[in-house]
Structures are given as C-alpha cells and as structure tokens.
Amino acid sequence: MVKKEQSKVYNFCAGPAMLPASVMQKAQAEFLDWQGTGRSVMELSHRSKEYIALAEQAEQDFRDLLSIPSNYKVLFAQGGGRGQFSAVPMNLQGRGKCADFLLTGSWSNGAEQEAQKFLATNVVSDVVSKEGLTAVPDIDPSMMSANSAYFHYCTNETVDGIEIDDIPDSGDVPLVADMSSNILSKPIDVSKFGIIYAGAQKNIGPSGLAVVIVRDDLLDSAMPEVPTFLHYKTMDKFDSMYNTPPTYSWYLAGLVFKWLKEQGGLTAIAKKNAEKAALLYRCIDQTPFYINKVHPDFRSKMNVTFHLPSDELEAKFLVEAESRGLMALKGHRIVGGMRASIYNAMPIEGVITLTDFMRDFARRNG
Numbered sequence: 001m002v003k004k005e006q007s008k009v010y011n012f013c014a015g016p017a018m019l020p021a022s023v024m025q026k027a028q029a030e031f032l033d034w035q036g037t038g039r040s041v042m043e044l045s046h047r048s049k050e051y052i053a054l055a056e057q058a059e060q061d062f063r064d065l066l067s068i069p070s071n072y073k074v075l076f077a078q079g080g081g082r083g084q085f086s087a088v089p090m091n092l093q094g095r096g097k098c099a100d101f102l103l104t105g106s107w108s109n110g111a112e113q114e115a116q117k118f119l120a121t122n123v124v125s126d127v128v129s130k131e132g133l134t135a136v137p138d139i140d141p142s143m144m145s146a147n148s149a150y151f152h153y154c155t156n157e158t159v160d161g162i163e164i165d166d167i168p169d170s171g172d173v174p175l176v177a178d179m180s181s182n183i184l185s186k187p188i189d190v191s192k193f194g195i196i197y198a199g200a201q202k203n204i205g206p207s208g209l210a211v212v213i214v215r216d217d218l219l220d221s222a223m224p225e226v227p228t229f230l231h232y233k234t235m236d237k238f239d240s241m242y243n244t245p246p247t248y249s250w251y252l253a254g255l256v257f258k259w260l261k262e263q264g265g266l267t268a269i270a271k272k273n274a275e276k277a278a279l280l281y282r283c284i285d286q287t288p289f290y291i292n293k294v295h296p297d298f299r300s301k302m303n304v305t306f307h308l309p310s311d312e313l314e315a316k317f318l319v320e321a322e323s324r325g326l327m328a329l330k331g332h333r334i335v336g337g338m339r340a341s342i343y344n345a346m347p348i349e350g351v352i353t354l355t356d357f358m359r360d361f362a363r364r365n366g
Ligand SMILES: *Cc1c(COP(=O)(O)O)cnc(C)c1O
Pocket: 015, 079, 080, 081, 082, 083, 107, 154, 156, 157, 158, 178, 179, 180, 181, 199, 200, 202, 207, 208
C-alpha cells in the first residue's frame, strides 16, 4: 500500500493507464456542475445540445490532432479494443471471405483468432529472431492472399513491447491497424489506412470506449448478421449515438485531446515520447543487469519491457519500486519480466525517477 503522505506516485500501468493530472483536475473541478448546467456531464442527455456540442468538439480536436482527411469517418464505439477485433471482420466480410494478418505479438494474435469466427485468415508473417532479438520482417507480397478483404496488423504490441514504425505496403487491400497503445503518440499518415482503431485506456481516456477511423468506402461492406450497434454504417448514420454512447468516457477523451493540443500536438508529444523512451533504453543498455529482448528497430516507445537476472530479483525489484511510488511495473503474465508503460501522460520526471531507481537497484544487487 502506498502511504497517504507519499509525495509522488508514478503509475506505469499498461492499461487502464494514467491520465494527465491536469485533465483529472479539470474533471474533478466540474464533476458536479458541468459548465453551469447544475449537473454532472454524466447526467446529461446525449441528445442535449450541450452534450452534442461537446461530442462534436471532441471529434474535431481528434481530427485536428491526426490531420484526418475528410473522406474518413470517426466513430466513438463501445467495447474497447477487443470489440473491434469482432467488429472489423464483421464489417469487412462483404469485401471477401479471407483476410491477411501480420502476427507480431499477443494482440495481433488475438485479433487474428477472433477474425477466424467470421472469415478465413492468412498469416503473412510472424516475428523473426535477428541477432538473437525479436524483429519484424519485411512483408513478402507473395505471402498475401488473393481477394483479401483487408490486411490487419498491430502498430504497437503492448504486451511484448514491439512497435512498428514503417507502414506495411498492402497494395490495394485496405490496411487495418490496431493502434490501441500508440495512437496519438506521434503523427501518422491516416490516408495510408482503411481502418484505424484504438481502445481508449492507453492514450485516450477511460476503458470501454474505442475510437475508430474508417475510410468512407469501407462503411458498407458488412456481413448481414453484424449486430446493429457494431455496424459502422449505422454508427456513422447516428453520429455514434445509435445507442447511448459512453458519455463520460467521451467527455474525458475530449479533455485529453484538448490537453494534447495544449502540449503542442503530436509532433511535440512525439519528441517527448522519444526522449522518455531513449532515457529508459539507455539505462537498460548501459546496465547489463537488465535485458531487453526486442531488436532496436522495433523497440516500443510506449511499453518498455525488460528482464532481471532471476525471478527472485524481479520480485524484490517490484516491492522496492512500489515502496518508492513506482507502480505497476510487473510485465504481462505471458511474457514475465518488467514492463514500464510510458504513454503520453507519463511525465519525463517519472522516467528519470525510474531510471535512477533501476541504476541504484542494479548496483546493490548486481
Ligand atoms: C489493450 C489492447 C487491446 C484490448 O483492449 P480492450 O479494451 O481490453 O478490449 C487490444 N489491442 C491492443 C494493442 C491493446 O493494447
């Protein structure tokens, strides 16, 4: 347990992740009385003009941040990232009965397994070992299937700490990306994609919400059985309010988008993210006590994974880290080791405090 009087806590949780302190303070300040309405934003009708204005502003800010072209729709969906594991194949199955998948870790595998319920899946590639480290190979076009409905990959494998900066070339086949854990961490060229989706709880806001960017020619290719509330065309027609949307999560997402704009937008935040990641990887590389198993070209700037020499030392590391306010550093159970998630909201001071602790811990236990 963290003691109350402890001055500073840094939350490295992979998700739900920390949100910017100023966003939380603003939400707290207007929790009971949102903009003079005498009510919490949570208590307003999603059909009220006040709420609709909020929702539209959030979408506009999101569009501005990512420079989303006008032929793309932005949908605020329910069901998080995994909801889209189902929604994507159901919404694109009308284009073809097969889809291509790049498998790079636990989330892309999860997406591929769910898609198998709705169409045939073809694995274009898996990760490879390069100089003993995990790497993502270039796509071999001959591995892609003819008449594929879409090509799916995950831009940042949250569990494995693998990030793919280069956008794969899928030719005429719409590229679908799960960006749950690195959306808004840097500028991206949206026009290269057919669909981008992201569960909110890493870089956007509270869990349960997903933001989906869909090129408009892909709105209407669903299988007939698609549940209405997951149907992109219906969602778009009702401005993501076919059923009552998660209004409070949408509101918080809107505050995060505003905060990001105040930070100078995605170019500015990308620079900060690169600095934070460089500090942490430098600490790992300079301290043989810590091992990262990802090839430098694919090291995630959002989820930094590392191992210590033994399970005992890892357990000790976690206990000591928590006693210093460095929380939730335990790696995902399927890969073990440690994971420091350093999304947009993590201040550089948090990373500096962590690396100071890591060097000290290595000195005392190495
Ligand atoms: C967290 C995560 C998901 C799953 O999100 P849920 O909201 O729990 O369904 C999917 N993909 C990636 C890359 C993630 O990081």
